[in-house]
Amino acid sequence: MVVRSAGILLYRRGADVLEVWIAHMGGPFWARKQTQSWSVPKGEHLPDEEPLVAARREFTEEIGTPPPAVDYFELGVFRQPSGKIITVFAAESDFQPERIVSNTFPLEWPKGSGTIKDFPEVDDARWVTEAEARGKLVKGQLPVLDALREHVELP
Numbered sequence: 001m002v003v004r005s006a007g008i009l010l011y012r013r014g015a016d017v018l019e020v021w022i023a024h025m026g027g028p029f030w031a032r033k034q035t036q037s038w039s040v041p042k043g044e045h046l047p048d049e050e051p052l053v054a055a056r057r058e059f060t061e062e063i064g065t066p067p068p069a070v071d072y073f074e075l076g077v078f079r080q081p082s083g084k085i086i087t088v089f090a091a092e093s094d095f096q097p098e099r100i101v102s103n104t105f106p107l108e109w110p111k112g113s114g115t116i117k118d119f120p121e122v123d124d125a126r127w128v129t130e131a132e133a134r135g136k137l138v139k140g141q142l143p144v145l146d147a148l149r150e151h152v153e154l155p
Contacts (some may be wrong), residue, residue: 003084006055008040008067009075009144010093011152018130018154020145021095022137023062026102026120028109030058038108038136040088042126051087060113063124064101068093076147093119100125 010021022038024030030037043058045051052072059067072089079085103120109117128136135147 002041003044003082005042005044005053005084005086006058007040007086007088009040009088009090009148010058010068010095011090011148012092012094012127013152013154017153018149019127020130020148021125022129022133023100023122023125024063024136026123029118031123034102035135036138039048039138040086040141041085041122044086048079052089053130055087055089059133061103063097063125064099065097067091068095073151075144075151078143078147080142082140083095086141086144087143088147092152104150 012019015119021041023041024034024038032103041059041062043054043061045058056067058086068091070091070093077085090118099151100122101122104118106116106118109115111117130145130149134142137145145155
């Protein structure tokens, strides 16, 4: 069975730069990594769930604030190296949450210790330039930036 996810990519335009809102993955595996360790806020959904509904829910869970009430468009459907399919919705916004408060997941850490700890799904999220995002995002999500570039004109 194919795993499906849905996410939201917010963007904003400066005088000559495109910025995107991305999130750093939480947990011990990603803790000290900055390159290829960020993601579009997203999460899994059931096949019968509307992807935009799932994307909004997952954004809220990972960021701790609902996504802005703006018009979203489907940016595309992207197959990840793992085989997961991600439907990404995009919108222009100057989203400025007061803080990031992600939901958590349990994990045995250190591995083999028998100790279960809770870790945030996201431990940071922020605006970065498109160029920065190309170094931060996991490789499988780089086509999301390419698709955004096709839809957004800069002055």
